[in-house]
Amino acid sequence: MKFPIRPRHAIRILTAAGAALLTTNGFAASPAWLTANDKEIKALVGRMTLEEKAGQMTQPNILAIKDASDIENLFLGSILSGGSSDPKTGNALKDWVELYESCQKRALKTRLAIPLLYGVDAVHGHNNVLGAVIFPHNIGLGCTRNPEIVARAAEVTAKELRATGIQWTFAPCVAVPRDIRWGRTYEGFSEDPSWVASLGAAAVRGLQGNSLSDPAAALGCGKHFIADGGTAYQGVPGKALLDQGDARMDEATLRAIHMTGYPAAIDAGVGTIMPSFSSWNGEKCSGSKYLLTDILKKELGFEGFVISDYNAIDQLVAPVKGDRSAESNNASGQVKTANYKKCIEISINAGIDMVMVTDRYRDFVTLLAELVREDKIPMSRVDDAVTRILRTKFALGMMKKDADLMANSALQNEFGSEAHRAIARDAVRQSLVLLKNEGKVLPLSRQAKRIHVTGRGADDLGMQCGGWTIDWQGKTGEVTTGGTTILKALVDAAGKDTAITTSRDHQDAKGADAVIVVVGENPYAEAKGDRADLGLTAEDSASISEAKAAGIPVVVVVLSGRPLVLGSVAAEADAILAAWLPGTEGQGVADVLFGDAKPTGKLSFAWPRSMDQLPLGNDRVKPGDSLYPLGFGLGY
Ligand code: BGC
Numbered sequence: 088m089k090f091p092i093r094p095r096h097a098i099r100i101l102t103a104a105g106a107a108l109l110t111t112n113g114f115a116a117s118p119a120w121l122t123a124n125d126k127e128i129k130a131l132v133g134r135m136t137l138e139e140k141a142g143q144m145t146q147p148n149i150l151a152i153k154d155a156s157d158i159e160n161l162f163l164g165s166i167l168s169g170g171s172s173d174p175k176t177g178n179a180l181k182d183w184v185e186l187y188e189s190c191q192k193r194a195l196k197t198r199l200a201i202p203l204l205y206g207v208d209a210v211h212g213h214n215n216v217l218g219a220v221i222f223p224h225n226i227g228l229g230c231t232r233n234p235e236i237v238a239r240a241a242e243v244t245a246k247e248l249r250a251t252g253i254q255w256t257f258a259p260c261v262a263v264p265r266d267i268r269w270g271r272t273y274e275g276f277s278e279d280p281s282w283v284a285s286l287g288a289a290a291v292r293g294l295q296g297n298s299l300s301d302p303a304a305a306l307g308c309g310k311h312f313i314a315d316g317g318t319a320y321q322g323v324p325g326k327a328l329l330d331q332g333d334a335r336m337d338e339a340t341l342r343a344i345h346m347t348g349y350p351a352a353i354d355a356g357v358g359t360i361m362p363s364f365s366s367w368n369g370e371k372c373s374g375s376k377y378l379l380t381d382i383l384k385k386e387l388g389f390e391g392f393v394i395s396d397y398n399a400i401d402q403l404v405a406p407v408k409g410d411r412s413a414e415s416n417n418a419s420g421q422v423k424t425a426n427y428k429k430c431i432e433i434s435i436n437a438g439i440d441m442v443m444v445t446d447r448y449r450d451f452v453t454l455l456a457e458l459v460r461e462d463k464i465p466m467s468r469v470d471d472a473v474t475r476i477l478r479t480k481f482a483l484g485m486m487k488k489d490a491d492l493m494a495n496s497a498l499q500n501e502f503g504s505e506a507h508r509a510i511a512r513d514a515v516r517q518s519l520v521l522l523k524n525e526g527k528v529l530p531l532s533r534q535a536k537r538i539h540v541t542g543r544g545a546d547d548l549g550m551q552c553g554g555w556t557i558d559w560q561g562k563t564g565e566v567t568t569g570g571t572t573i574l575k576a577l578v579d580a581a582g583k584d585t586a587i588t589t590s591r592d593h594q595d596a597k598g599a600d601a602v603i604v605v606v607g608e609n610p611y612a613e614a615k616g617d618r619a620d621l622g623l624t625a626e627d628s629a630s631i632s633e634a635k636a637a638g639i640p641v642v643v644v645v646l647s648g649r650p651l652v653l654g655s656v657a658a659e660a661d662a663i664l665a666a667w668l669p670g671t672e673g674q675g676v677a678d679v680l681f682g683d684a685k686p687t688g689k690l691s692f693a694w695p696r697s698m699d700q701l702p703l704g705n706d707r708v709k710p711g712d713s714l715y716p717l718g719f720g721l722g723y
Pocket of ligand 1: 169208257613
C-alpha cells in the first residue's frame with residue numbers, strides 16, 4: 088500500500104554556529120530560478136526534433152565515445168567522466184580544460200547550438216584532477232557539524248570545477264548509511280538523518296552559490312534517491328554485502344530516515360537528483376514511478392532533472408538466459424541486458440530525465456526515439472524531461488547569446504591555491520574526533536625532545552585521501568597529486584627543539600617522549616569497500632603493540648572511511664584520534680596533535696566495540712553499548 092501525500096513536517100536546519108532551528112519544509116518547491124525561463128524553454132522544445140530531444144537525454148561516458156563527431160551528430164545533451172575516466176592526454180588541469188572545451192565546441196556546432204553539461208564526481212574537491220585540493224570525505228565533514236565549513240568546501244570545489252570548464256558534479260551524497268560495513272559509508276555525512284539534511288543542504292548552497300549563473304558556481308546532484316544507505320546486509324561470499332542491495336523497510340521508516348536529505352537539498356535549490364542503484368522492497372529505485380515521479384517530482388516539488396546512475400537502467404530487466412550480449416559491463420559489475428529497449432521504456436516512464444548510458448549511447452538514442460514513435464513513451468514525458476534539462480542550462484546562464492562556455496581562466500589561477508588549501512586544512516581540523524586522551528597525552532608538548540612517528544598511514548597521501556581520488560578506487564602510496572602527509576606536517580609543525588623521527592629511517596620509538604602510530608584502511612570505493620570484518624589489519628595491530636612495548640605514551644591516529652573495530656587497541660592506546668579520510672591537507676591533523684587547534688569534532692556515527700554489534704546505530708543500541716556513541720568527542 089502506498090502512503091498518502093506526506094504532511095508538512097519539520098526539518099532541523101543548523102545555523103553556522105551549530106544551533107538548531109526548526110523550520111517547516113514540507114512540499115519544498117525548487118526556487119524560482121529553475122522555472123524562470125519556462126516560456127523560452129517551451130518555445131525551444133517546440134522547435135526540437137525527436138532526435139534532438141533524445142540526444143539531450145543521453146549522457147555517454149567520455150571514454151566510450153566512439154567518434155567525437157557523435158557529440159554533434161547525436162545532439163548529445165551531456166557527457167560524463169566517471170571514476171578513472173581521465174582525458175587521454177593526461178590528468179593535469181590543462182588536459183581537462185582541453186577535453187571539456189573540445190566537447191563543448193562540438194555541441195555548439197549543432198543546429199540549435201544547445202551547450203552540453205559536463206559531469207564528474209567531484210565528491211571531495213575536484214578529485215580527478217592532479218593538483219586539486221582534496222577535502223575530507225563527507226564522513227569527516229559530518230563530524231564538524233558545521234554547515235558553514237561544508238558550504239565553503241563546496242564553494243572551493245565549484246571554483247576548481249569551473250576552472251576546468253566542468254559545470255556539474257554528482258554531489259552531495261545525502262545517503263544515511265545505517266550499516267558501516269557498506270563501502271560507501273564515508274560518502275555520507277552521518278547516520279543521523281537530521282545532520283545529513285542540514286549538511287547536504289549546506290553543500291548544495293556552497294556549490295550552487297547565490298545564483299547558478301555565477302561563473303564560479305556549479306550544478307549539484309543529490310544522490311542516491313533513496314535509501315542507498317539502508318540496504319539489508321547479505322552474507323553471500325563473493326557478492327556485494329550491501330552495495331546496490333535492497334532496502335527492506337516500511338514507507339514510514341523510509342521517509343523518516345532516508346528521505347530527509349532530499350527536501351532539504353531541493354529547498355537549497357539542487358538542480359539534479361540521481362536515483363539509487365538499489366531497490367526498495369525489491370523494486371529498483373531507477374524504475375519506480377512512485378518514487379521518482381509521485382514522491383520526488385510531485386510531492387517534493389523537484390523541478391530540476393533526474394539523472395540515472397551509471398548504467399543503472401540496464402539492471403531493470405533481467406538479462407535473457409544464454410544471451411551472449413549479457414556480459415559484465417564496468418568495474419561496478421553491472422550487467423548489460425538484451426532487453427535494453429524495455430529498460431529505457433521503464434526508466435523514462437518512471438521519471439528519469441537523462442540517462443548515464445554510458446557506452447550504448449548510439450543504441451539508446453535510436454531506441455528512445457523508437458519507443459516514442461511506438462507510443463510506448465509519451466511525447467509529453469520526453470518534453471518534460473527535456474524541459475527540465477534545459478532549465479538547468481538556462482539557470483547556469485549557458486543559453487545566453489553571449490555566454491562564455493569555455494573554461495574560466497581567472498579561476499585557473501586559483502586552482503589548488505594556498506587559499507583553497509587553507510579552507511581544506513580548516514575543514515580537517517574541525518573534522519577530527521578525539522576519542523581517548525588518557526593522562527592528557529595530547530596535545531603533544533612543545534618541550535618534547537623527540538616524537539616518533541610510525542604506522543602505514545603516517546606518510547601515505549593515498550591512504551589519507553581514500554577512494555574517489557585521482558582513481559575511482561583511490562590508491563595507497565604517493566598519489567601523484569600535491570598535498571602534505573601527516574608525517575611531513577608533523578615535521579613542519581614541530582618546533583626547532585623537537586625532533587621527529589620515523590621508523591622508515593630505521594629508528595625506533597624507544598627513548599622518545601611519545602609515539603604516534605597512524606593506521607587505518609586502504610582506499611576503496613563503492614561495493615569494493617563492502618566488508619564483513621572491520622577489524623584493524625594484523626600489520627596495524629602489530630605497529631601499535633610494538634609502539635606500546637617502547638613504554639612511552641602511544642597516540643593512535645585512525646585513517647578510515649568509517650569506525651573500525653579497535654579490539655585491544657582501545658585499551659592499549661593512551662590517545663586515539665579519528666581522522667577519517669582527511670584529504671591532501673595533513674597539516675590539519677598536525678595542528679590538532681600539537682594543540683594549535685583544539686579538537687571539536689563529534690562522531691557522525693556510533694563506534695562499535697565488536698563486529699557482532701553491527702549494524703549499530705544510536706537509536707538501535709542502548710547508550711553505553713557502543714564503544715563511543717554518536718555525537719561523542721573529547722576536547723583539550
Ligand atoms: C556511482 C555514482 C557516480 C557514478 C558516476 C556510479 O558508479 O554510483 O555515485 O556518480 O558512478 O561516476
